[in-house]
Amino acid sequence: MKMLVILVAKLIIRVGKLVHRGSTLPGDVALRMDPDILSKIEIPKLSVAVTGTTGKTSTTQTIADVFASCGYKVAHNLSGANLIGGVATLLLDSVTLSGKCKKDVLVLEVDERYAKLVFQYFQPTYFVVTNLSRDQLARHGHYDVVYDDIARCITDSMHLVLNADDPFVCKLALNHKGPVTYFGIKETAQDTAEPEIDTLDLCYCPKCHEKLHFDRYHYGNLGIWNCPNHDYDRPECAYEVTGIDMENQRFTINGSESVAIQHDILYNIYNNLVVYAISDLCRLDRKTVLSSLKSFNFTVKRFDTFTCDGRDGYILTSKNETPISYNQSLKYVSLDSSLKTIVVGFKRVSGRYDLMDLSWLWDVNFECLDADTIDHAVCVGPFANELAARLVHAGIREEQIVIEPVPGNTLQTVKDKTKGTIYATVYFDMAKELTKLVESEKRV
DSSP states (O other), rough: OOOHHHHHHHHHHHHHHHTTTSSSSHHHHHHHHTGGGGGSSSOOOOOEESSSSHHHHHHHHHHHHHHHTOOOOOEEEOOOOOOOHHHHHHHTBBBOOOOOOOSSSEEOOTTTTTTTHHHOOOOSEEEEHHHHHOOHHHHHHHHHHHHHHTTTTTTTTTTTEEEEHHHHHHGGTTTSSSSSEEEESSSTOOSSOSSSSOOOOOEEEEEEEHBBEEEEHHHHTEEOOOOOSSSSOOOSSSEEEEEEEETTTTEEEETTTEEEOOOOOOOHHHHHHHHHHHHHTTTOHHHHHHHHHHHHHOOSOEEEEEEETTTEEEEEEOOOHHHHHHHHHHHHHHTTOOOOEEEEEEEEEEESSSSOOOGGGSSSSSGGSSGGGGOOOOOOTTTHHHHHHHHHHHOOGGGGGGEOGGGGGHHHHHHHHSSSEEEEEEOHHHHHHHHHHHHHHHOO
């Protein structure tokens, strides 16, 4: 039966690759045929699982690339299929018909709510948690639900790799008896003394319940923090960023090691810091790792550049329902004091559910945008009017706002009605649309 299930899955995988579909279907079919199939196949002895609200895809892509550059055969869910069906597809594709493992290392992006299902079948060697914050309200409800789902699947056999700058993430180590490694950033040029938003996700010490004190915030609820009674302080980092050179796109770890980043965006530092930490813990060749980080190109891009009407343009893909993702994009835009055009929009609120709830827009810090440096803000898609109302409330003047309900007209509208550098802070569906428009314009 095991061989039959694996064979069926592999056949569906082969067909899916031919038609560019089916990243979860093979695994779903296999699990229906045998719900226990994943416990009957070999998993690579070395495995790295990554979860968190943001940064999962970029971090796992880079980790997988680094291992491959060091000569490892890597199993990795590159497509981002991080639910149980996608994970099953990956694992079944990485074994022989008899269930023998063909790979040296497993690098796995895991959805926060599905880790408890995936880890029924195996426990990763290293379990990375990038950050935790409010996200997808209709799906998750309260962020404590997400935390509880992650916490209950952790075993003492796992080596936890946690973001020290996130007090919510650090709670995962309170009762953990296995190894824990922390990473973090000492300070950034954009640090603030006060939070940029009022909705912090962990404000109080989980031991004495006093309100946590932040010396400074990097962004969201990430920063340098402690408990007033020192019952729960930011832990010492094994891998800490001690210097950042955004102009040259490099940062320094522990005062000595210089590492490259892709683009001058702060969250990329966290991503590459995790990759460096995992590489060092696994004793990979440091020279090869640093070279790989410098030359790596993302398959799934969250930051892209283009040219429109002779003007520079940037696509900053931002997750809906996740304020921390949008806020990082907007912070990047706000650092440019020159004349610019903002494009915001999405076709759907959620990529998974048919939702109309836009309450999360009020947790997004549009207020960081300086109206005096904005030529126009182009609100695109079926929610353009709602976005326009949010921007007006944030201080953008009505006469600066352009409503474009038809996504296919976005570039033409930008060319006809706006000036300055173009910054598109958009959801995945609109980013894909813009990329197609840019590519079609190149062919004309």
